[in-house]
Each structure stands twice: as structure tokens, then as C-alpha cells.
Amino acid sequence: MKFLTEYRDEELAQKYLKKIHDITTQEWNIMEVCGGQTHGLVKNGIIEMLPDQVTMIHGPGCHVCVTPIHLIDKAIYLAEEKGVILCSFGDMLRVTCSERSLLDAKAGGADIRILYSPLEAVSVAQANPDKEVVFFAVGFETTAPANALSVIHAHQLNVKNYSILTSHVLVPPAMEAVINDEESNISGFLAAGHVCTIMGISEYGPIVDKYKIPIVVTGFEPVDLLHGIYMVVSQLERGVHELENQYSRVVRSEGNVKAIETIKEVFEVQDRVWRGMGSISESGYEVKSNYKEFDANEKFDVDIIAAEENADCIAGQVLKGIKKPVDCPQFGKKCKPEFPLGAPMVSSEGACAAYYHFHQASQMIESIA
């Protein structure tokens, strides 16, 4: 596949790996922000190939992991009690909230459908005019344009029975929250390539300057990841801090202008609660008031009591990079992908699940068991 196989080339990957080994002289903690990057690192076995001094810290960029429990409770409530057709991206279905997951609700008879595109949900609404259709609009800046477009689309088609339940989160405020956490110790960032494809890179310059920390916008293939890590380590070893773009074949400085316009048409920035990280100011999107008839929060009066996280789960510390999944006493014991205590064990992009599935930690579990 063009533009993929080239970035999975063993020779090139080994070349960057050697360069990283050659230049590394001291310990560095590098956070890959996006769950897709975490997935790529573990799937390709990159973490064990890096020098011992380079530690990858897995960031909060997994939408499944940071969507608050009460919103999932709300989605289940809408599907079960209000009789709506709830449409969702596939990977949200397994997240267990206060009691159950969307998959459990589906098994119990709720009409919950896995879709690939939110525009499909508008078609579902058109095909079921006697039912309310709600799309569970989760994700980072990457999914925001398509979710916004579904609202514009429904508005243009005069589809009255469609709305979205938003849980949109933004990457730059989360990066600042991680840097500002007293316990975290991040030397540099791999910024999320897909998010920057949409938003451009201008939001990251001020973070580089303010915190004097290198940020390299990085892609997802093994050669991208190794190249990005090399660029961060190179800056750190030279004692500089700059914003660089490793993923320039996809990411333009200004981002995708059309997509940004679409987001701005439908959404506005507001404070948001992140699962495991708490409230972060100006870190999410909500539907603007002029589209409020498409906002499920406005349309359905649901008062869900804020649910509590499982006390044994250290997801918050994992998401901020303070602890590794294997540091959790419940990892692989009470908490497994079949029975996740916290969200990072659910999606394959979640740090805990990624470790569980791919990492040598699995062997540790075997030897302990």
C-alpha cells in the first residue's frame, strides 16, 4: 500500500533505531499523546527496542479512556429508557460504566448500532422517522468535523429526529494539564499526527515556548514513530526545544481549513470533565446554541447521578504518565480486557489494554499466575 509500506520498512526502522541509540546519553521520558501511537509502539514491539534510557509514557489520547462514566450511563439510559436508536463508534461499546456497558444494554434488547460514520446515523434517522436517533459523538479533534457535519447535514435535510450526545475533548489543554501535574515528569512530546491533520500545528508553539519542552508532530507507522522519537531525543540531547513536524506528508501547518470551519460552525469550546483526569478548562467541544435542537443534552432531560470510578483503578495516573499499566496492582488480575476496571483496559488504544495485548507484560502475568 502506497504511503504505508514505505513507513513499515524494516531497514529504515532499524536505521532510526540505531540513530536513537547512538545519540542517547541520558534518561528521557517521552509522552506519545495519542492512543493510536501507543497502539503502534506496542504492536510493532518498539518499546523494547529503544535504549533503556528512553522511556515512553502513554498519554491521554484515547477517546474511549477519557469519556466520563456518566455520559456512557446517559447513552445507555437514552437507549433503554427513552427508546432511542443509539448509534456509536464500535470501540465505545465495551466500556463498562457504573454498572454495565453499551454491549450489555444491546444484549438486553436496546437498539444500539455500530456505525463507521456519523453521516450514516443521519440516514438511520431518515429511515426511522418515528424514532429518535442519537449519535454518541466522542473523540478528539479528529472526529469532530464528521460529527459536526452530521449535524449540518441533518439541519439541511430537515431531519428532526437526529441529535448527538457529545463528549469531544481537545489535545492541547490535556497536554498542559499533564505538564502542570506535580507528579509528572515529561521531557518531550510526540504530538498526535491525526489531530494536527485537522487542526494544524499552531496551537503547539506556545506550549513549546511556555514550558520549554520539545514537541514533534508524529505519525503512526513504525518508521514515523521511530523518526519522531529520534527528533525529540535529538532536541533534548542538544538542549533545545522546538516545534517540529515529522508527519509533514499529511499535516499542513494550517491544518484542514474546511474541517476547522465545519467544527466552528457547530461546536464551541467549553470546560470538560475527563475520565481519570478531572475537569480541564476549555478542553472540549459542546454544540452551539443555534444547533441546540441537535444536542441530545438539550433534547432529553436526563438527570444521571455522577458515577464513581472503581477505587482500585489507577487510570488517572496512567493517563497522566505518572504510572505504567504494570505498576497497577490489579493489572492482569482483577482488571483484564474481559472485565476492565477502568477504561484504559477497554480499547486497544488504551495504555493498559495495549500492554495487556501486546507487551511482554503478558509474560509477567503468566509467571506470576
Add this chain to the structure above:
Amino acid sequence: MTLSCPMPKLDFDKITLAHGGGGTLTNQLLEKGVFKLLENDLLDTHHDGAVFNIDGPIAFTTDSFVISPIFFPGGDIGELAINGTVNDLAMCGAKPVYLSLAFILEEGLLMTEFWEILLSIQKASEAAGVKIVTGDTKVVEHGKGDKIYINTTGVGSILPSADINLQRVEPGDAIIVSNQIAAHGISIMSIREGLEFESDILSDTRPLHKPVQDIIEKYGSDIHLLKDPTRGGMASVLNEIARDSKYGIYLDEKKIPIDGQVKGACEILGLDPLYVANEGVFMGIVKAESADAIVSSLQDDPSCAHAAVIGHVVEEHPTQVVIRSGIGGKRIVNMLVGQQLPRIC
């Protein structure tokens, strides 16, 4: 529907509860439909069961088919129901001989659709050289089924030179795969509501008894174990073998054959092809010294054109499947957890 075998003139165009009631409509459905298409000496007796002799050891297996949609690119539920059981028998080292065929039909199923499925069953059973010798038809109320469910049970006669057994798996054995993986699961995904995407990807459903019989006859006891990686894909089958044999399995990602379009669809949907279902691929654990010859012999069969050695059984990391990634790293391949769900980014 083929022109050579048009649907007979019937008094109904839809399946109703009466078709499962045992009366005249049941008889019309069987006489003009099932019995006519699948006729053979044993079925023609219309007895409560089939009576037959088979010499020597036999393999015995059963499988139920509940696929939705019932027609998919490259096949349908009827063809799948025959091939699935034929292949399970083949994996035991058996020549498939007799099959049973049981339908659970949903009230309202169009007779044209049922006829098309029956024609597929006829064609697939002829291709596999098996006789359908007994069966059953039940009808459930509308809304209590998903158009049609099929169960097939099969018996096969173990090939004289076959010696297939998990106990025979040993370190050093080579792991072979008979063709490109993941086509079936992706073809189904491509037409599921909400995930539709345009592609030319066809299900790989096909009978595997012939290539299996060929290699068993040529290489006999060098073939230690055979498995068809259907649900849960290759990763799940290999994890079962590692767990049950107590040995480790080491794979080379670069050697696993996969079609470019299928790979692309997996990338887009965020699915790992190792976990995607196959219906026309088998895996073999074979004596290392014969592996290349077995693969090259398989490649002569068009349905196994991409056969390859993809890994080995090892003493290290017992019960674990480890894969060498395309760039030389290593990772654990676990059993599939729950259902594979598409990722969004």
C-alpha cells in the same frame, strides 16, 4: 438462480408457520424443494434417519450457521453450511462422506431466497462429494429468527495415512497457512449496515478437503495437526494450540499472506487481520523438513496459491504466541477478547 434449475411452481411465495407444521405445505416444500434438489439413495428413503456402513475410523462433527446477511459477496449461508462442516471433517484428516442438514426458517422468508440457498447447498455438496442423507425443517414466528439458521452435522472416513493429533505437535514443527487470510470476515463487514464500503473483496468460502487429502496422501504422518481458523481468526486458533500443547508459537508477520485490498480494509476499520474470520483457509503444524515441499505442493491448487510457512513451534515462551513484527520487534498475540470492534482512529 441458475437457469438450469428454476424454482418449481409452488402454492406459496413465502415461508409460513405451516411449512414447519408437518402437513401438506411441509411436504410440498420438501418434495418439490429439498428432496428434489438433493436426491440420493439414502435421502430418497425418506426415513426418520439414514442407515449406512462406513469401514474404519470416522470423524464426526457439527456446526451451526447464523450468518447475517445471508447473502454476501462470494457466497451465501447455504454454501457456508456445507463447506464449514466439510472443512471441519477435513481438519480431522477425514474424507467427508455424509451430512445432515437442518433448517430453522423464520416466517416470512421469501421462497426465492430459500430456493437460491438450496441451490447453493446442492452445488456445494456436489463439489465436496458429500451426500446429504437426513435433515429437518422447523419454522419460527416472524421476529424470532434471522431469516434462516442452518445446522449441518457430518461424518467422514479417516484417510489411511492421516495421523492428526494435538499430541503430535512438537518444537521445531513448521506452521503453514494454505492461503491469504481474513477475506471472509472483511467481505461480511463490507456489507453490514453502518459499515458499508465499496470493495471487490469476496468471501473465501470453499471446501478444503481436496488439498488436505492431497497433502495427507503425499506426506502422511509429517502432517501433525490441521485447523481451520474460522471465528476468532488465526490468532485464536494458534493460541488454542499453544495453550493445549504447552509449547510456544513464533510467527513472522512478514510471511503471513494477505491480499492488499483486505489489508487496506483492515487498516481503515482498525481491525487486526490475525483475528478476522476465514472460511477457506487452513493452518497446518507440520514436520519442519517437509514444510517447503508441502507448501509448494499446496500452491499447485489454485485455492492454495498463496500457501506459506509463517512460523514455528518453539520450546520458549510456552503457551504464548509471539510474533516478529515487520520491523523486527516482538509482541504477544493474545486470544481474541469478546468481539472485534472497529476502532475510530
